[in-house]
Amino acid sequence: MRIKMKKTLQAISYTLIASPFLSGAALAATDLSLWYHGAGNPAEAKVINQIVADFNESQTDWRVVMQSFPQESYNDSVIASALAGNLPDILDVDGPVMPNWAWAGYMQPLSIDEKRIEGFLPGTKGYWDGKLYSIGLWDAAVAMVTRRSTLEKHDIRIPTLEQPWTKEEFDQILVKLKATGEYDFPLDLGMAWKGEWYPYAFSPLLQSFGGDIIDRTTYASSEGVLNGDEAIAFGEWWQNLFAEGLAPGTSQDAADRDTGLADGKYAISWNGNWAALNALKAHDDTLFLPAPDFGNGPKIGAASWQFGVSSSSKYPEAASQFIEFALKDKYLTAFSNGMGLIPPTKEAAAASEHYADGGAMAVFYELSEKQAVVRPVTPGYVVAAKVFEKALADIADGADVADTLDSAADEISDDVQKNAGYGH
């Protein structure tokens, strides 16, 4: 009895030990870790999960394992894990933050054929120091969102890409809309969305006035650019919007930002294409209009989340392979259909629901092509963005324009100096 049991136990244990080898090919695949910022968004998760599953099925050498993070804490998680030496193979990075991570040594250049991404919108390509570090599966743009009925009712010209509103025209429109008394505020800028929205949405307005966050010829200082005459003119125009009650200020309710235009609280909303689907559902005469031209041509932001390879990855070629796999047009279209994002190529746009010719959001693709200016491509952007956000919030709250812009320019210039020029 005892010997029989011992033999049975032996047989069972040998089988258990041998089974991994019997399973064969599936476990010979090496794991590649992927970190993504989209936790909590079901539409996004569906597409990215599909890409991961398709890639794993298409070959047997590599298996991508994805981990999702909430967007708010994603950057902090990556920095903390980089300090701990725990970065994944493939990671997601916000376009303007990429130079900072590349300079810090967290990312390595991609090994993707440049011809593969030739037709991509410029905002989706993340170059630093002449090398491609990241590529995006979508782009994001901002437009003036309003309703055709609003403009027609108050006899306001509908602007086109070739003939956008001028500064004087735009100011008059806002004053006219305020005088009607029908709206809480004529213009909704989204001041409730603190964080990266401020530099993304409002620095193009500054650029249209002729200023900028930092001098892009040297990337060494903001003196004269952030506190020069054009920037001060922008600052005073900005402060006036809130002083005259033309736009809600920093105390705006987040709920009002989401539903204000649809509810009729606001006449015009400066909003991104990711919120456009909701606007279209609310009213069918929703219009997406180009930015006004404040003197230097109309400008909007560009560059959204992009994929890159971490420097500590043991399999950079495979990681690049996954990223190249994800660049297929069908996935670009899927992201666009699911979340209303701008597809990076004309082909993907033509195949998508909203961006095909005549689609409701097709205008965003053109806006992105013609008016988009990327945020400053410098590792110092992380600090510059925070300083710029605070400066705009302070000016909106009533601080002195010239002094606030001076402080901001000084802080950005000092930060560049303290970091030995940030590798420029």
Added chain:
Amino acid sequence: MANQGSRLTRQNLHGWLFALPGFGLMVMFVVIPFIFAIVFSLTNQRLISPNPTEFIGVENYSNLLGLGGLVIEPIKDDEGRWVLDSKGEYKYPRTRKFTRNNPDHPDIQGMKEWFSWQWDHKKVVVLASDPVFMKALVNTLTFVAVVAPIQSLIALCLALLINQRLRGINIFRTIYFMPVVVSIVVVSLLWRFIYDGQNGLLNSVLASLTFNHFEPVDWLGNPDTALGSIMVMSIWQAVGFHMVIWLSGLQTISPTLYEAAKIEGASSWQTFRYVTWPGLRNTAILVGIVITMQAFALFAQIDVMTNGGPLDSTQTIVFQAVERGYGKQDISGGSTLSVVLFVIVLSISLLQRFLTREKN
């Protein structure tokens, strides 16, 4: 005798071994980072950077604490008379004319205006190289100066109330203590909704109490009311904790003293002043020091509710330290702020100890 000696040392060894985990963790997570903070504040350490860290001495401190002064004359017209504006006040040239690219004033270059006042016909300007830190310092000291006495007082009153032998007194004790148990982040989020400028609970309650005469106030968006609102919320949240400490102090006072006072015919105020208060001396010292230290560490409420607040009205030292060290990736700047805060808290605690020492 020898046996006892070796048993004593053996007992001590075990004592040290038992204390080692707690002691070791404290050293690892409190003492070592503290030493690091002092070391980093003397360098240009960044959060992430390929550049090597350099030792820069006290440059961080001079950038943080630098102060300067300026006396500005009013603008004169061509005949040398002072120009008056439409309100009849003197006009002064902008401060930035003197502090930016002006070789006549080399030691105040780069400084910004902190505050100014008019003296005679001249304008006296106090400059600081880091006005945000100065505002944070003033806000933090204001917060401590207001919250510490008020919170201790309210906690003492509540403790006196719940120190009675009534049926169901434990229910009241639980109710008053509950806000302490709730996470400060959750409390801040809830109070942010209460303080909301348009639909907040506070505005609605005040409007209904005054039959709609009350105009809604944007409590957290107005620089004048933001810090006060946060003070009220902080006191509400933490008062239960100190109430319990006072309560424990009250219960150590011998009841025979109260009986003696009653027999002597003392009024309740006299009872409090001559029996209760002297017995609470040590508790008062403890509560005072703990409240002061906790008030200096004001951070979570600011981070959740106002992010430094409208026009820096709710900036605090700890919030600035986190913003600089982690948000702007300048670890050395954040460390400098931490060291400065440590020095301030230490001095105030030592002062409190000195003022409340036993005078024999």
